[in-house]
Amino acid sequence: MLAKQGWRILSNPVSLIARLFKARYFPACFFWEAELGDAPSFSWRSILQGRPVLKAGVQWHVGDGNNINIWCDKWIPSCPQYRIQKPPNTNLEVVADLIDARARVWNTLKIRDLLPTKATLLHKGYTGDTDCLLCPATFEDRAHIFCKCPTAQTILSAPPFNLQASLLPRLNFIEWMLEQAINLKHDTFEKLLMILWALWKNRNNKFWDGCAQTSTDIVFSSFSWLDEFRKARHDAAAKPVKMQKKTWKPDPEKRWKLNVDGSFLPNQTKGGLGGVLRDGDGCFKATFTQPVHHVDSAKQVELLAIKEGWQLLQSLKVQSVVIESNCLEVTLDIENQRYDLIDYSAIIDDIRMTMVCFPGVQICFAPRTCNAVAYRLASIAFDDNYTSVWIDKVPECILDVLQSDCNQPT
Template sequence: MSALCTRRIVNTPLCTRCQQANETPLHATYWCPSSVAVLEKVSFFSKLGHGAWGSFVDDEVCFLIVLLWLNWKERNAVQHGEQVKPTMVIYEMGLSIWESIKHARGRNHEGQVDDCIIAGNDVHWAPPPGGSLKLNYDASVAANGEQVGIGSVCRDSDGNMVAAMGERVAGRLKPCAAELFSVMRGVEWAMERGWTGLVVETDCLEAVRMVNGSDECLASEGTIVERIREILGALDIHNIQYVPREANMAAHAVAGVVARGNGRSSWLGVGPSWLMDVIGNDGPVTGYFYREESGEFLSTTGHSHVL
């Protein structure tokens, strides 16, 4: 912060949260009284005070890293004008994220994390149980930061695309808020289509944690989270699942393309070639062809439409 102040990017070198000392990365994550208040809640805090690093076990180190990251994340949020989160909210966020990490670790030895397929270092989208559908969501912020693209892709147990939807949203959104907004718009879309009992996936672990939590969400994205929970209940969906980006590439592709476009696009049964290529890398898809005179991608099961 001192360097930014010297360059006149900010007006003061003082810490954004405590306003008591010049801000450095170490101060913001560890020495700031607001950060210390979070770290004090862990059982191994006394080890930090005595510098007993050699006595830390792996789980303690990993949990500490999560909390340090959340302290830095909170610093950025306050710096950009967001309301200060209570200490307990930050700590519980860290605890929930760490529990999700431990859960994923526990499944890694079986070669599977949630509902994606891992073969060596190659991660792919995995089909849902027979007769059911899977919805994947993602968000992408445009390079200028002024608009967000959100993408939703629905596929069946054979890997075929049932439908896809993309929409560009004007305005600045934080990454997590953008991801949550994509889930909200996606489940609203699913409700419009009359789908129920779906498998829902996103590659944002924080969004998964917030939606699947049982307590009222006190974060700034709380309104979106509560709306998602409401719709999930109506669709008889009990939770959403986290998958790595590599298992969410179709929705990621849609979000990235619409972030640079206009309006809303939707496709039934088959999509444009760039989307079908991504889906084709994951498994069997509906056959399609291109009709040159109209610019439409067609199949016996669907059509492409841009609104």
């Protein structure tokens, strides 16, 4: 839910809420670089809490490239983790540096120098030898590693490639790759890409660890990795997993339901409690909000929300009710017979003593999607810092989420 709020800011920057957040919290930078700032609201704190989840799943779409960092941003789908490792002694920073702006094509003169072969490193201050690590050749460039080295030639001259006729002495590697992309079948070209990656990996293993594979081992390992990748991709496409979103439902036994939640952020000493009570048909009965101070964890706040919910039930003399919390740890701790060994055992003891007096009350877990109204109330308590109770009349601040609960398909 928090990541979705961040995504709305990114995907619709001209919306009113996006412009408000930008003007208040990151007027001079992008959303990704925005900091918490002074006196932030609970909403902004929550969005920043969900930003790492959002960042893990988004990827850049390349336009002019001015806003995309080559080394830090996710912009290459075929690259592991969508990023590439930054070589030393390079001034290239953003993707625009790799693009010919006039012709609107990639600047191949810059791109081809990114692979740190010994020949490339000569232009960046390297003063060592240029010998191939795998054969007696005295000049290691891309064409040699991938096409002219005996290990590479053995692989590329055999089936399924049969490229011996194209491995010319004065071969231009980029033109050679373009030729293979055009002439080879899709399946064979995928295998060629895996082989090139394995050849580079084999060269690096020789450099760092002093060991290298034979051409046969390189072929077997590369094709095995490609088969595993294809199988995983096929299985994922053949068996799409559709997660069904759980929503709030009235109790099947027509008992009343009290949903409670607590709001808390790390490095804060305050929290917010909220709860909503509905009858067996899902009709609104009451809500409460209450700020709390001198708290040190989300678990403590969740326990206090349940305890405060009990106070509401007692004041309304409700005897048979299901209390739902979206904190699984709290509901398990309350059921634990050795709760005296658990943190906040005093609060748990108060809750358990009340349960003895109200045997018709049950405390159980409900996912966050079933607890949206209580979450909204707890957030309001955290931000506004005042206590309130509404009986029978629905407060406007939760009207939208309450109606959303009632209008969910059964």
